Amino acid sequence: MIDVVGIGPGDVSYGLLGSEALYEQADYILGSERHLEILPAQYAHKGVVPPKKLAALESLIASYPEESHIVYLVSGDPLIYGLGKWMSEKFKGRTRIFSGISAxxxxxxxxxxxxxxxxxxxxxxxxxxxxxxxxxxxxxxxxxxxxxxxxxxxxxxxxxxxxxxxxxxxxxxxxxxxxxxxxxxxxxxxxxxxxxxxxxxx
Known part of the structure; x- marks a missing residue:
């Protein structure tokens, strides 16, 4: 399962309620350094800064066991000029989208x-x-x-x-x-x- 989670415009107070349950279930939590800063300390060891190029990102995700639970943190709403469309098409049937507040x-x-x-x-x-x-x-x-x-x-x-x-x-x-x-x-x-x-x- 791949959960693409919109963390809102930036400040942690605008994040989605229930995100912590996803962090607990996750095997890997992907996101930029700025995005990973919002993680509670007990989940920080799961954090991975992924490559920026989509081909390399696809290879990274494909390298994880298919049964892995991956959480990908992105700014705002993943479906408003975010990674949501690409992820849902590339990993069809494995991806869920959690829309945050866009900037x-x-x-x-x-x-x-x-x-x-x-x-x-x-x-x-x-x-x-x-x-x-x-x-x-x-x-x-x-x-x-x-x-x-x-x-x-x-x-x-x-x-x-x-x-x-x-x-x-x-x-x-x-x-x-x-x-x-x-x-x-x-x-x-x-x-x-x-x-x-x-x-x-x-």
Whole structure:
């Protein structure tokens, strides 16, 4: 059994109730160093930092006995730009998904933004379709170092669009920062781990 567990946006208080029972049952608990930090001390010895490349990850999981109980910790919700889809397809019939609160949902709650009409996307390792994004009234984006808040805002500016940009950095952590401003005022600087919302000005 492989349980892919969304741990929420970061702070342990946003994790799923019942996760500790999964940790107790697990033979191996996979996750990044940051994810494994949430483990209670008695389960830390089960922690494994997996390779980042999917082919190597597949080989690692395949190397474990098939009867093993594997828990894989991931940020947010595994099915919102996470490993959930890949894991459920690669290890069909062996995978369960436990959805946590995504960083997008967390930012929406902190900034009081209804998500009913939102479009969700990501700039991780790809060039976003900015013509589509800028044509919509409300878009949530997980960003990376190449396409971050400033680059997204500039796409609105060069199209002459009046967009509000909401930037959530280090969401749920002690140094959380949420900034709301017009696209034209977004600074060209280094942003910490973040989610961006692009909205029509109101």
């Amino acid at each position: 997008m949902q967390y930012l929406a709650s902190q900034a009081f933004i209804p998500m009913n009409d939102a479009y969700l996307t990501s700039s991780h390792a790809k060039t976003p379709d900015f013509d589509l994004i800028m044509s919509l009234s409300k878009v949530f984006m997980v960003t990376d170092d190449n396409v971050g808040p400033y680059q997204i805002a500039q796409e609105a500016v060069k199209r002459g669009l009046k967009k509000t940009i909401i930037i959530g950095e280090q969401l749920s952590y002690d140094d959380e920062k949420i900034t709301i401003l017009p696209a034209s005022e977004v600074q060209n600087r280094k942003y910490k781990m973040n989610v961006v919302v692009v909205m029509d000005e109101r």
